[in-house]
Amino acid sequence: MTIPDECKAEVPDDFFLSLQSSLTHLNLTMSNIYHGSQVIFANFTKLEVLDISIANRFTSCPANAEELFLNLPQTLKQLVFQRWRTNRIMDKACIVTNITLRGLRALPNLATIDTKFSDFMFGDILNKSVFAGFQNLKELNIGYNRFALIDDDAFHGCLNLTHLQIDGNSLGSRPFKLFQNRSQSNLRYLSMRECYVYSDFSISYNAAPLLKVAPLDLIDLRHNYIVKMPSFADNETDQHHLNSLVTIYLDFNHLSSIQSGGNLTAQCDSLTALSNLTISSNQLKNVQGLCPSIKHLNLASNRLYWYWSFWNEASIARLHHLEILDISDNQIQTLSLNFTSQMTNLTNFRCLNNNITFVDSASFVHNRLLKVLDFSHNFISNFDYDVVQNLSELTTLKLDDNDITSIDENLVNKFVNKRKTLKTFGVIGNPLSCLCDQEFFQSFIIHTNKVPFGNKLECHEPASLRGQKIYEYKLQIFECHIKGAFIIFVCLLCGIVVAVPLYKYRWYILHVRVVFKAIIRHISDVQLEQTCLYDAYVMYNSSSENDLLWATKSLRLAVEDYTTSGNSSTVSLN
DSSP states (O other), X not given: OBOOTTOOOOOOGGGGGGGTTTOOEEXXXXXXXXXXXXXXXXXXXXXXXXXXXXXXXXXXXXXXXXXXXXXXXXXXXXXXXXXXXXXXTSOGGGSOOTTXXXXXXXXXXOOEEEOTTOTTSSOSEEOTTTSTTOTTOOEEEOTTSOOSEEOTTTTTTOTTOOEEEOTTOOOTTOOOOSOSOGGGOOOOEEEOTTSXXXXXXXXXXXXXXHHHTSOOSEEXXXXXXXXXXXXXXXXXXXXXXXXXXXEEEOOSSOOOBTTSTTOGGGGTTTOTTOOEEEOOSSOOOBOTTOOTTOSEXXXXXXXXXXXXXXXXXXXXXXXXXXXXXXXXXXXXXXXXXXXXXXXXXXOEEEOOSSOOOOOOTTTTTTOTTXXXXXXXXXXXXXXXXXXXXXXXXXXXXXXXXXXXXXXXXXXXXXXXXXXXXXXXXXXXXXXXXXXXXXXXXXXXXXXXXXXXXXXXXXXXXXXXXXXXXXXXXXXXXXXXXXXHHHHHHHHHHHHHHHHHHHHHTHHHHHHHHHHHHHHXXXXXXXXXXXXXXXXXXXXXXXXXXXXXXXXXXXXXXXXXXXXXXXXXXXXXXX
8 A cells, every 4th residue: 555645634543454454565655644653553464564754753853763663563574764854953862773773673574674865863873783683684774864984893783684775974984894793794785875985096995894794795886986996905814705796886986097096906816706897987097907707897988098099908808708898988989800809708788979980890700699789879870781790699789879871781681670689779860861772771660669769760861851750751662663663664765766766767877877988988088199199190991901901011110110210211112
């Protein structure tokens, strides 16, 4: 049952009488319904989850909840009382103490307590007696309570506590011990987001005391002011306590190097289980020395472009176990051809919001397990089918907001359209053309659900269609077929019009050709004749054999002999 937030009515004590034997979840957040007796929940026989956040009766003085906590049902597993704020200048009598919570400490099944956003409800200092002795408690969220200090061994006796969230407090950089004895702790998850953990360039935040006394799997230090890599082990002890650490969150800090401060590289031999490392939204320029065991690496929103061409790329490329890599928003301009060649286990590669202009067809030849490939928000103008043809496991290919004008037909027909594994093909925000050579793509987006926001894709070319939705422009496909048929028809018609006269008047054409050639030949002969010099000109009857013989045998020889001898006398002929 959830009582609406806007409920302002006061409900009598017997309101829940009929539900006491059946109700398991009750949410009274931000409602004024609870103004009755503090034993109102005592007779609920099945109640497991109770949310009484912002309960008006206790927000002014949370210490008044002692009687309520003493009368909660034994079946309760989860209690939420967020935003029980206390005015800081109020009397200390209103601050929650170990006495206030003694009823909760006795509940045999209570595994979760959430008291987030309750400013100063426990005061400025979390006394070690407040939560001590909660033997069955597994999850505790005391985030955003404005603690300035947490006592060492503040959770003594919480043997089953696995998840602890102390986000949004003002703990500073002072190290503290959650447990005095490591054997008394099963803590696996520790979140210290927005705890104002800070350090300058001469002091590193020391996380070693937190880890030495708890076999942590995960530590969350996001949204702090850390400028040097935290120290996860000190010089006074061995580093075996690091063997269980799987995940480290350092997002939204001011780190500039992996090897500064606590020097993560020097501890890699002990961080044998470290597989998840997220350091996004920092000021990283140098990531040399990453632990080789890392499987999930998030370096988005940093300054890797400073040394990307060699140092950073080489440091990441040697991570053979890497499965998920995010290098988005780093102003990277190029990726070397063999950058991912050693990452044979890579399944997720994100390179969003960079300055990439080209992706080589051989870039992911060795990444056959790749499932997600995201190059959105870059400057890629052409993306070929060859880039992804060997990626048989790919489920998501995103190329949104690039400079792509035309889609490779093979990419759609041989990869996207026929691939059962591919679920998402993102191309929104590209200056796509609506020309006839892209007819296949327009038909594809109309009949598929693999293109997110496909109904919002707009034409960019030709200019007459710019801004028009491709999804709505269905006539384009029809027009492309009409134009093609019309061109073929015109060509055939012109051929017929030309062929018929040519065939009908073929002899006249041949005659004109012969005459034209004769005229050309005659003109050539005349021009040749005008350039010749003659020694003699003889006219004779060519039909007379005697005249022919006389001209060739007697006259020509006599003339030639005369010319050769240089005799200028008159040639006498008989």
